[in-house]
Amino acid sequence: MKLMEYQSRQLLSEFGIPIPEAEVCDTGDEAAAIQSRLGGMVVIKAQVLSGGRGKAGGVRIARTPEEARTVASRILGLEIGGQKVRRLLVSRAVKSVKEYYLSVSVDRNSRGLELVFSDKGGITIEEAAADHPGRIRHLSLDPFGGPEAASFLAGIDAGAIGEDIARRVLGIASSLFRLCSERGCVLAEINPLSLEEGGTLVALDAKLVLDDNAVPMHPELASFRNPEEYGSDENEAREASLSYVGLDGNIGCMVNGAGLSMATMDLIKHYGASPANFLDIGGSSNPEKVVKAFSILTRNPGVKAILVNIFGGITRCDDVANGIVKARSMIEIKVPTVIRLIGTNDGKAREILAGAGIEAYSDLGEAIRRVVAFAGGVSA
Amino acid sequence: MSILVDGDTKVIVQGITGRDGSFHARSMLAYGTKVVGGVTPGKGGQRLDELPVFDGVGEAVKATGATATVIFVPAAFASAAIREAADSDLSLIVCITEGIPLMEAARNYRYAKDRGKVLVGPNCPGLITPGHCKIGIMPGQIHAAGRVGVISRSGTLTYEIVHALTAAGIGQSTCIGIGGDPITGLSFVEVLEMFERDPGTDAVVLIGEIGGEAEEEAAEYVRKSLSKRVVAFIAGRTAPAEKKMGHAGAIISGSRGTAESKIKAFREAGVTVVDRPDQVPEALRG
Numbered sequence: 001m002k003l004m005e006y007q008s009r010q011l012l013s014e015f016g017i018p019i020p021e022a023e024v025c026d027t028g029d030e031a032a033a034i035q036s037r038l039g040g041m042v043v044i045k046a047q048v049l050s051g052g053r054g055k056a057g058g059v060r061i062a063r064t065p066e067e068a069r070t071v072a073s074r075i076l077g078l079e080i081g082g083q084k085v086r087r088l089l090v091s092r093a094v095k096s097v098k099e100y101y102l103s104v105s106v107d108r109n110s111r112g113l114e115l116v117f118s119d120k121g122g123i124t125i126e127e128a129a130a131d132h133p134g135r136i137r138h139l140s141l142d143p144f145g146g147p148e149a150a151s152f153l154a155g156i157d158a159g160a161i162g163e164d165i166a167r168r169v170l171g172i173a174s175s176l177f178r179l180c181s182e183r184g185c186v187l188a189e190i191n192p193l194s195l196e197e198g199g200t201l202v203a204l205d206a207k208l209v210l211d212d213n214a215v216p217m218h219p220e221l222a223s224f225r226n227p228e229e230y231g232s233d234e235n236e237a238r239e240a241s242l243s244y245v246g247l248d249g250n251i252g253c254m255v256n257g258a259g260l261s262m263a264t265m266d267l268i269k270h271y272g273a274s275p276a277n278f279l280d281i282g283g284s285s286n287p288e289k290v291v292k293a294f295s296i297l298t299r300n301p302g303v304k305a306i307l308v309n310i311f312g313g314i315t316r317c318d319d320v321a322n323g324i325v326k327a328r329s330m331i332e333i334k335v336p337t338v339i340r341l342i343g344t345n346d347g348k349a350r351e352i353l354a355g356a357g358i359e360a361y362s363d364l365g366e367a368i369r370r371v372v373a374f375a376g377g378v379s380a
Numbered sequence: 381m382s383i384l385v386d387g388d389t390k391v392i393v394q395g396i397t398g399r400d401g402s403f404h405a406r407s408m409l410a411y412g413t414k415v416v417g418g419v420t421p422g423k424g425g426q427r428l429d430e431l432p433v434f435d436g437v438g439e440a441v442k443a444t445g446a447t448a449t450v451i452f453v454p455a456a457f458a459s460a461a462i463r464e465a466a467d468s469d470l471s472l473i474v475c476i477t478e479g480i481p482l483m484e485a486a487r488n489y490r491y492a493k494d495r496g497k498v499l500v501g502p503n504c505p506g507l508i509t510p511g512h513c514k515i516g517i518m519p520g521q522i523h524a525a526g527r528v529g530v531i532s533r534s535g536t537l538t539y540e541i542v543h544a545l546t547a548a549g550i551g552q553s554t555c556i557g558i559g560g561d562p563i564t565g566l567s568f569v570e571v572l573e574m575f576e577r578d579p580g581t582d583a584v585v586l587i588g589e590i591g592g593e594a595e596e597e598a599a600e601y602v603r604k605s606l607s608k609r610v611v612a613f614i615a616g617r618t619a620p621a622e623k624k625m626g627h628a629g630a631i632i633s634g635s636r637g638t639a640e641s642k643i644k645a646f647r648e649a650g651v652t653v654v655d656r657p658d659q660v661p662e663a664l665r666g
Contacts, residue, residue: 106482108562108592108629111489143486184481213628214481217456243626247618258560258626259534259589262615263657266639269618270655278619280626311536311543313505313519314400343519343539364540365658 001210004047006089007224008206012190015179017172018202022091031072032065034090041093044071049229050081051207054123058085061093083228094202099192100161101125102169104141104176106186113141113180115173117156122192146177168201169193183221184214233296240292242281249274250375252297252306252335254290256281256315264309267364273372276303283314290323295331305336305374307367312343321349325356336374340367381580382509382554383529383571384472384498385448389513392446392470393418394437394453394461396428400476401452404517405431408450411520413513416444437461437468448472450506450515455479458502459488466492466499473565474515475501482628485563492565499565503628505535505557516557518542526551528664529575531568532587533560533594533629537615541587541657548661553581560627562591568598576606583609583664586651590616591630591637599645610651611663614639 003011006024013019023034024047035042046058053059058080062068068090078085101121107114118136120128128135139155141147147170158166176188187209194204215221227235237244243258251268255261258280265275277297281289297306310320324339339360341349346362353360361367391408395401396418405428409415417432417440424435434440437449449470453461458477465473473492480488480502492499500507506516510523522539524546532538538557545552556571558564568586575581584606588595595614602610617639619625621632632638643653652663 106486106563111563111567112486113483143483143490180483184483186482211481211483213455213479214483216479217481243624245620245623245625247620255536257534257536258630259532259537259587259615260540262589262619262625262630263537263540263613265618266615267656275618278623278625311539313536313539314517315536342543343522365656 001212001215001225002049002229003208003210003224004049004087004226005045005205005207006047006087008208009203011179011183011208012203012206015175017175017190018200020092020094020202020204022089024087024089025072026076026087028069028073028076031088031090032069035062035068036065038090038092042068043091043093044068044075045089045091046075046078046080046085047087047089048080048083048085049226050083053080056080094194094204095197096192096194096204097197098195100169100195101191102173102176102193103187103189103191104173104180105188106180107140110140113143113177115139115141115147115152117169119161125191141177146181147173165195165201172201172203183218184211185209186211233299237279237296240289242279242289242293242296244296245278246300247275247277248302249276250302250304251371252276252300252303253309254279254281254293254297254306255309256283256311260309260311264307264368267368268307268372271368271372273375276300281315287319287323287326290320291327291330294327294333298331298333298335303335304376305338305371306333307371308337308339309364309367310341310343312341312346316345317341317343317349318345318352321352324358325352328356336371338367338371338374340364381578382512383574383578383581384554384556385507385509385513385515387512388414389448389472389515390414390416390444390446391448391450391515392416392437392440392444394449394451394465396420396431396433396452397423397426398452402428404450404452407520408514411514412511413515416446437464437470441468441470446470448474448515451475451477453477459484462488462499463491466495466497471497473497473499474504474506475499475565476504476506476517477501478503480561482561482563485561489563489565500556501559501565503561504559504564505538507554507556509554510552518555518557522546523555524551527553527580527582529553529578529581529584530555530587531571531575531584532557533589533627534587534615537657538587541585541613541660544658545585545661550661550664553578560629562629568594569601572598572601572606576608581608583611585660585664586610586612588612588614588642589627589630590619590625590632590639590642591627593637595642596645599642599649599651602646602651603649609664611660612646612651612653613657613660614642614653
């Protein structure tokens with residue numbers, strides 16, 4: 001679950017990390033009022049989930065209320081990364097002496113936590129990664145204790161930035177670690193971490209990614225969810241505990257299990273058509289979930305045929321069969337549907353389906369060739 | 381012969397009085413697994429059929445002589461269950477639970493490793509040595525005893541391939557699902573090492589998917605150190621980038637974690653990579 005900058009700031013501040021004074025708004029008039037309150041130069045920033053805001057014209061400076069109003073209105077008209085800008089952050093401008101990069105994240109390769117620091121932060125971080133990989137320091141962290149002073153100072157080369165500043169960076173790193181621990185955050189990145197003229201460190205921009213699996217354990221995090229992170233079908237599927245990803249092919253897929261779902265999509269492509277979606281109905285699938293899945297699939301005008309592929313384990317084929325029969329009575333399914341069932345209670349499932357005049361395959365290859373033929377693909 | 385579990389493995393079930401725990405405790409028993417008891421805090425002294433239920437893992441191990449545990453505890457309590465098991469005398473911990481946050485997964489991994497325990501999962505179907513011991517949720521009847529090891533990140537796709545193997549008369553030594561999360565207790569490489577050492581395994585089927593670099597690392601290990609034949613299938617060739625495909629770990633990030641990269645790595649390591657699950661038996665023979 002990706003957070004927008006203003007949401008990330010809220011969590012940083014909760015964990016004691018200094019951030020510049022700022023307010024959120026969604027009109028030019030409000031932006032002008034905020035500029036007057038903050039006084040002096042402000043930075044007006046589009047609040048969207050995608051990166052590259054600056055290049056897209058979504059980050060601009062204003063010095064007067066009038067300028068703030070004009071700039072804000074212009075940014076509010078933009079579309080960045082396919083997302084319309086609806087919200088702005090108006091922030092006091094900070095004079096940086098130096099810009100650093102600091103992040104704490106869960107690292108799948110080492111199966112642990114990683115801290116990344118660079119003294120070449122800001123928008124140049126990607127250049128730094130390419131041209132001066134040595135200036136980007138990777139440290140592994142104890143997942144229970146977080147950053148430990150001696151190895152942190154040695155690891156980020158404290159001598160190069162000054163021991164005193166390095167110790168203050170450590171303080172912020174420890175706060176990021178606590179944030180990750182206590183809010184189930186999988187990436188907490190501050191870029192730039194700015195060193196101001198007075199010697200204070202301030203997080204000028206931050207990107208946080210929360211763990212979807214942490215939300216049920218911290219219900220207060222649910223309010224951070226931005227519906228625009230996913231399509232409306234994906235959101236609706238998630239509400240029903242289905243896992244759905246929309247694609248642009250012509251065969252709607254309904255499968256149990258993530259690996260088998262992906263393999264089914266790949267096979268559809270292999271036999272000459274293309275999948276319209278990924279849809280995993282999950283483990284113990286009750287008939288209601290199957291009905292919901294059909295209603296999402298049949299809504300897609302690109303779908304020319306539907307394939308249901310179930311390998312029963314925890315999922316009982318008869319539950320799915322009942323769901324299919326129920327869906328047919330509730331929803332008008334205008335496209336041909338091919339069903340493949342095997343595993344737990346498949347005999348019972350076949351009886352249920354036969355009672356409703358529906359045929360079911362047991363061989364996967366056969367079922368896929370059939371559905372591809374229905375969709376007008378090359379394989380019959 | 382087999383890896384990790386055999387006919388002597390004694391198993392307890394953490395979360396045995398829950399819906400999934402009780403169902404699968406019975407199903408494992410019916411398969412012939414030596415399930416010796418279970419744990420549900422607050423329900424010590426009760427029984428599930430003939431099986432004694434204990435309040436804690438330490439107590440259960442002491443009373444039953446169990447050597448392995450399988451965890452069916454909801455995600456919010458699963459990490460505590462894993463660490464309780466790691467603190468006991470058990471040597472093998474299998475966690476079926478899906479939905480453990482990654483920060484916790486990183487801690488669970490470290491906790492088990494520091495105590496010398498083997499952790500399988502989380503978010504996995506478990507493992508089975510056909511004919512002897514099933515610890516997990518896979519349908520037992522699709523398996524047959526034999527000499528091919530199977531490793532996978534997924535559940536039902538593994539069933540599909542195991543079903544094809546059995547139908548073709550190819551039995552399995554041990555089939556193990558390492559789990560679909562980005563952080564799992566066992567990696568492909570660690571399981572390949574076990575199969576390499578196992579005299580009961582002649583060849584290995586590896587079922588990978590998009591996301592992470594575990595398959596690339598496995599390919600490197602095969603190239604350098606594995607003497608046995610490997611056939612691989614990689615799911616997710618048609619998956620778009622930056623989208624989680626059901627499994628928390630199945631995500632292409634930027635240009636990393638693609639099926640192409642994994643297939644290429646395996647082919648360069650001399651592994652036969654098949655395009656369809658039903659081609660696995662033929663590739664093993666060929």
